[in-house]
Amino acid sequence: MVSFGRWWNRHGLQLAVILLVLGTVWLGRPAVAVLLRELYSRLVAPWQARPAVLEQLRDSRVLELEQRVSELQRQNQQLKTLVKYQQSLNLSTTSAPVIGRSPSHWWQQLLLAAGRAQGVGESGVVLAPGGVIGRVMSTTDHTSQVLLITDASSKVGVTLTRSRAMGILQGQGNDQPLLRFFDKDPNARVGDGVVTSTFSTVFPAGLPVGRIVSINWKATPAPEATVELYAPLDQVEWGVIQTYASTPRPEKLDQLGP
Amino acid sequence: MRLPLAPKNSINWGRNLLNGLITVVSALLCLGLLPVRLPGMELVGIGPDWPLLWVVTWSLRRTPLQGLVGGVVMGWLQDALTNPATGGLWPSHAVGLGLVGWLTARLEKDRLIQEDFISVALIVFAMAVVNETAMALQWSVLGSRPLTAVWTDHQRLALGSAVLSSLWAPIVYLPLSQWWKRQTLA
Structure with missing residues (x-):
């Protein structure tokens, strides 16, 4: 007891200070993050809207439109045969410049300069020239953080425009996500276009994603394809955020985030 | 405490306050720089670990x-x-950075190595690898990512982060260490 008293006299203050510091930071860290992001968005505002890399963005845009046309034709065909085909798609969109990238090496994220004040809600779908790129994870008043579909925790239900073969597109942390087919023998070729599938609960169906650049037929349990995104993620300067109310479905094929 | 503290009766509150302010602001600045990617500040898509x-x-x-x-x-x-x-709670950057802080202080640099920014760059290089390894270990234990993918990523991230961070180290190290050194001498 005496030795504890002596120890307390010597180290008590130090311990109290450390606990106070750790406690304050632990409780205050979300607030600090919000503060930093808001400050950051104000600071970088003057440097936004550079008219760079327009050429590549335009190329991506053409690819996206080609993809959209073929997807629409396909859908139109289906509509003629199906009796009740409905999809609730709320088209309120906000466009915002990209003001930052992932604050940690292990995540693939973007920071957009639009937030709650601009009507952006969590789980909004983010598009860029070239197609869908991710989903809003969190918002502050003037920023929103986007989890890209290339992040390792991102899984999106997708389908091929040509053959309707379905699978899950999973990020790998680099710019080429992996498509895992459901079928053991999917009708797929290199160059096939990939769009979000009707079974996706977080993304509206039929949004262009990318095209297949290689297929590994030997993968188990089903073949896997490497997909190249139409949107050049390292050069994306603007994002369009689409609010999307997902309809609850029995099949939950995809999910984003842990 | 290795820092020589001023005698109790001569605590300079203004100076302490300024020191605290500079410490906090520099830390926040380092965090605020994280989403920035300027040309030349980027290698395989990652920036320096501020x-x-x-x-x-x-x-x-x-x-x-x-x-x-x-x-x-x-x-x-x-x-x-x-x-x-x-x-x-997991994976947390606190594991890696806490370990880095503890290890760096354990190096007792002023006794072992000459203090210049080249040796600091070397320490930063090693610590960046320690930091990324701590993160990769957490991912491996959590199991939410495939193990092979985690360790291929680790190679790329650890090397990229180590190279970039050690190159940019003087920008943070020189002004801050000068300031803290003056605080302890004054």
């Missing part, structure tokens, strides 16, 4: 306990920036 630079600078002339606390604080704040929505 919080790591701050923690190494902080820990070099402090006790291991102070280094650990500084690292954990920076790690928690980086967690909040990375994923404020879920507020999940």
Whole structure:
């Protein structure tokens, strides 16, 4: 007891200070993050809207439109045969410049300069020239953080425009996500276009994603394809955020985030 | 405490306040730089690890306990920036940065190595690898990512982060260490 008293006299203050510091930071860290992001968005505002890399963005845009046309034709065909085909798609969109990238090496994220004040809600779908790129994870008043579909925790239900073969597109942390087919023998070729599938609960169906650049037929349990995104993620300067109310479905094929 | 403290009757409150302010602002600045990618500041899509630079600078002339606390604080704040929505506990940057703070202080640099920014760059290089390894180990234990993918990523990220961070180390290290050195001498 005496030795504890002596120890307390010597180290008590130090311990109290450390606990106070750790406690304050632990409780205050979300607030600090919000503060930093808001400050950051104000600071970088003057440097936004550079008219760079327009050429590549335009190329991506053409690819996206080609993809959209073929997807629409396909859908139109289906509509003629199906009796009740409905999809609730709320088209309120906000466009915002990209003001930052992932604050940690292990995540693939973007920071957009639009937030709650601009009507952006969590789980909004983010598009860029070239197609869908991710989903809003969190918002502050003037920023929103986007989890890209290339992040390792991102899984999106997708389908091929040509053959309707379905699978899950999973990020790998680099710019080429992996498509895992459901079928053991999917009708797929290199160059096939990939769009979000009707079974996706977080993304509206039929949004262009990318095209297949290689297929590994030997993968188990089903073949896997490497997909190249139409949107050049390292050069994306603007994002369009689409609010999307997902309809609850029995099949939950995809999910984003842990 | 290795830092010589001023006698109790001559505590200079204005100076202490300024010192505290500079410490906090420099830490926040390092966190605020994280989403920035300027040309030349980027290698294979990643930027310098600014919080790591701050923690190494902080820990070099402090006790291991102070280094650990500084690292954990920076790690928690980086967690909040990375994923404020879920507020999940793991994987946390606090593990890696806390370890970095503790190890850096344990090096007892002023006894072993000459203090210049080249040796600081070497320490930063090693600590960046330690930091990324701590993260990769957490991913491996969590099992939410395939193990092979984690360790291929680790190679790329550790090397990229180590090279970039050690190149950018003087920017954080020189002004901050000069300031803290003057504080202890005054």
